[in-house]
Amino acid sequence: MAADQGIRIAGDGVAEVSMTDARANLTQLIRDVRYGGRSAAFTERGARSAYVVPAEFYEQALEDRLTTEAIWRLIDDTFGEQNREQLKVDLSRYRDQMRHET
Template sequence: MSDSEVHMGVSEARANLTEVIAKVRLLGERVVLTRRDKAQAVLVSNEFYEQALGDKTFAEITREAVDRLDPAAREQFDTAFGQATADFTQRRLKSS
């Protein structure tokens, strides 16, 4: 699966829809559809879409579980989550 992202005007995408869909489906490219250089929508593979739905569900369940923590545990979670987020961001910056 590719991590590449292509920006394309809506008119260009419409004119080349078969090819655009093939790139999205077969190569895993994300195609950001633009109008006047502003993003309007994103075409993604079904695999990417299904994963995103699963991630959203997991995030909602996690948020609900965190809301049920007592204040001390919530503070510990917030601290650990903040550190993990910072570490993840640093790793991504180093790899790009």
């Protein structure tokens, strides 16, 4: 993807294109996402407003959401409210640790 096309690669590897340049670059952006496996984002005033992701990424995200909801239902059924709140704190801490490790 050439910078002169209005698409730039951000520091986190996401291809970004402004909403102003999106129409002219949409086909290239979608091809890069589909075949290159790179996520892309539309920006407005420099801030990301929407993402384009590979189909596999989206499908995995849906599966992960269902799994997470099932885990929370299990926790609700198994533990009392006080223990549930502590589990939330612990899970948030573990999630933050994982973010920093990747």
